[in-house]
Each structure stands twice: as structure tokens, then as C-alpha cells.
Amino acid sequence: MVHPLPEIEVTEDLARTLLREQHPDLADLPLTWAGTGWDNALWRVGDGLAARFPVREVGAALVVHEQRWLPVLAPRLPVDVPTPVRVGVPSSTYPWAWSVVPWFDAxxxxxxxxxxxxxxxxxxxxxxxxxxxxxxxxxxxxxxxxxxxxxxxxxxxxxxxxxxxxxxxxxxxxxxxxxxxxxxxxxxxxxxxxxxxxxxxxxxxxxxxxxxxxxxxxxxxxxxxxxxxxxxxxxxxxxxxxxxxxxxxxxxxxxxxxxxxxxxxxxxxxxxxxxxxxxxxxxxxxxxx
CATH class of the missing domain: 3.90.1200.10 (Aminoglycoside phosphotransferase (APH), C-terminal lobe)
Structure with a gap:
């Protein structure tokens, strides 16, 4: 198995474009890159939020799992989890689902x-x-x-x-x-x-x-x-x-x-x-x- 390369680079411009298209009230908040893993790029949005974007198609399915099931599971758990507060959908500028989640000071x-x-x-x-x-x-x-x-x-x-x-x-x-x-x-x-x-x-x-x-x-x-x-x-x-x-x-x-x-x-x-x-x-x- 080789290290998976991103299929899409989620730049600051792309992240801001998607916010402006789908969640315009968040689009003018400061964006700070917080890292890119195997499956997702993370951009901090303002002080209290983060936008999580799949960079590979396989990661898109994982984001959908979180969107579907974290609202069900979170109320049962004794600690915080990143339940999406906003949901992003595929568009002409980006092909997959994405999420805005809480940013935890930790x-x-x-x-x-x-x-x-x-x-x-x-x-x-x-x-x-x-x-x-x-x-x-x-x-x-x-x-x-x-x-x-x-x-x-x-x-x-x-x-x-x-x-x-x-x-x-x-x-x-x-x-x-x-x-x-x-x-x-x-x-x-x-x-x-x-x-x-x-x-x-x-x-x-x-x-x-x-x-x-x-x-x-x-x-x-x-x-x-x-x-x-x-x-x-x-x-x-x-x-x-x-x-x-x-x-x-x-x-x-x-x-x-x-x-x-x-x-x-x-x-x-x-x-x-x-x-x-x-x-x-x-x-x-x-x-x-």
C-alpha cells in the first residue's frame, strides 16, 4: 500500500468559495489551515468552528457517516464529539459532501x-x-x-x-x-x-x-x-x-x-x-x- 495522495487540494480560496456558496454567514470569518490527513483537509473558521473537506473520494463516504450518525450518538456520550453544525453538499466547485464542525480548544x-x-x-x-x-x-x-x-x-x-x-x-x-x-x-x-x-x-x-x-x-x-x-x-x-x-x-x-x-x-x-x-x-x- 502506498501513501494515498490527495485527489483534490482544498486551498483557502476553495474553502472560502464553498462557504460563500452554501453558508455565506461564515464566509468572511478568518480561515486558518489546521492540517490535511489521509482523507480530509481541516480549515479553522473563526474561533469556534472548523470546516472539514474530504480530499479523496473514499473520505467523502466517511463524512456522510458522521453527518448521518453523530447527531444520533452524541447525546449518549459523556464528552464532546464533532457533530456537524452545518452540512455542505456537492457543487460545481467541489464534488463531495463536507461539514462545518465545532472547534475544540484542546x-x-x-x-x-x-x-x-x-x-x-x-x-x-x-x-x-x-x-x-x-x-x-x-x-x-x-x-x-x-x-x-x-x-x-x-x-x-x-x-x-x-x-x-x-x-x-x-x-x-x-x-x-x-x-x-x-x-x-x-x-x-x-x-x-x-x-x-x-x-x-x-x-x-x-x-x-x-x-x-x-x-x-x-x-x-x-x-x-x-x-x-x-x-x-x-x-x-x-x-x-x-x-x-x-x-x-x-x-x-x-x-x-x-x-x-x-x-x-x-x-x-x-x-x-x-x-x-x-x-x-x-x-x-x-x-x-
């Missing part, structure tokens, strides 16, 4: 010391207690989250071979042990889909918001629980786990997911050094347990 958790995250580990667990409830049949489908972990061995092997990670053999051996745990036999639960520490926002040493619900889906909660190793150290993980009280098989699958995701996050260390560092931390934590 810092992504991966910019904070790992030990400090223990203070809000229980709070994040409470987010999952509230979120992980049975989902309706029309919940979004994501083939890479909430699904059985055992079939992920071949993609994991290929990534380990491609990256030539120093602990590759140990990672694969431990992953196989963990992935052999009994599968999920409960109902398909609502899942965030991608709750690594870059999608967890912290303010005043507490969990302020959970963002980036584009991968929202349903299924086995173990893939969400992998954040226990991606985000925390042993102390934080213990507090997180104690609040959730899942069975041992679920935690073993979650640890297998953590190893799998940690390797995925390290696939593009030059283009995404932040994600690579999260991945390295996740591997170290998952192998230490």
Missing part, C-alpha cells in the same frame, strides 16, 4: 505525556460504556473494524515483511496467541472505529472530546478497546479495563487488534511520523503484557 492526546493520560483513562472507558450499545441493522459497514481478528493474519504478515520491524517474529507469534481467543458472540455494538490518541483531545488534564468518527461502524468492541495499548501505559490500561469489565477473551482480541493496528500505524513513518510513534508505543505496550 490538544491531541499523543502530544501529552503517556503517564498523564491515566488521569482520564476511566473517562474514556465511560465513553465506550455509553457508545458500545447494540447498533441498528443500517449502521455503517466497515470491513476493517469490528470484524473477527483472526483473518487479519495475512495482511499483518505482509506489513511486517514490508516494514522489516525489529520485533516482527515476536509480534506475529504473540498476535497468533491472542487472536486464537474465542470470538465475539454478542450483538453488533456501535463502535468509534479509530480511537487512537490522535483522535482523543485533552484539555486541563482531562478528556475534552473524541473526534474523527468517520470509521464509525458496528460489531465486536475489541477493535475499539485496542486503544488501551495504543494510548496508555500499564497504570492507565488497568484503570481503563477496570471500568469496562469485559471478559478475558474480549481483552485478548483487543490486544491482538492493538498489535495489528500498531503495525499499520508504522507503515508510513516519513509521511505520518505521529502515527508511527503511536504505533511504536502500541507495539511496546502490547508485547509487555
Amino acid at each position: 490538544v491531541a492526546a499523543h502530544h501529552t505525556p503517556v503517564a498523564s493520560r491515566t488521569a482520564w483513562a476511566t473517562r474514556l472507558a465511560e465513553v465506550f460504556v455509553a457508545l458500545h450499545r447494540p447498533a441498528p441493522d443500517d449502521a455503517p459497514v466497515n470491513p476493517y473494524r469490528g470484524v473477527p481478528i483472526a483473518p487479519r493474519e495475512q495482511p499483518l504478515r505482509e506489513r511486517l515483511e514490508r516494514r522489516e520491524l525489529p520485533d516482527a517474529d515476536r509480534i506475529l507469534e504473540r498476535w497468533r496467541e491472542l487472536a486464537a481467543a474465542p470470538g465475539w458472540d454478542g450483538p453488533a455494538l456501535w463502535l468509534h472505529g479509530d480511537p487512537h490518541p490522535a483522535n482523543l483531545l485533552v484539555h486541563d488534564a482531562g478528556l475534552r472530546a473524541v473526534i474523527d468518527f468517520g470509521d464509525v461502524t458496528s460489531g465486536d468492541p475489541a477493535s475499539d478497546l485496542s486503544t488501551a495499548w495504543l494510548t496508555f501505559d500499564a497504570d492507565g490500561r488497568a484503570a481503563f479495563r477496570d471500568r469496562l469489565r469485559h471478559d478475558e477473551a474480549t481483552w485478548r482480541r483487543a490486544q491482538a487488534w492493538a498489535l495489528h493496528m500498531a503495525v499499520v500505524l508504522q507503515m508510513h513513518p516519513v509521511d505520518h511520523p505521529t502515527l508511527a510513534e503511536i504505533g511504536r508505543h502500541g507495539v511496546a505496550q502490547a508485547l509487555s503484557d
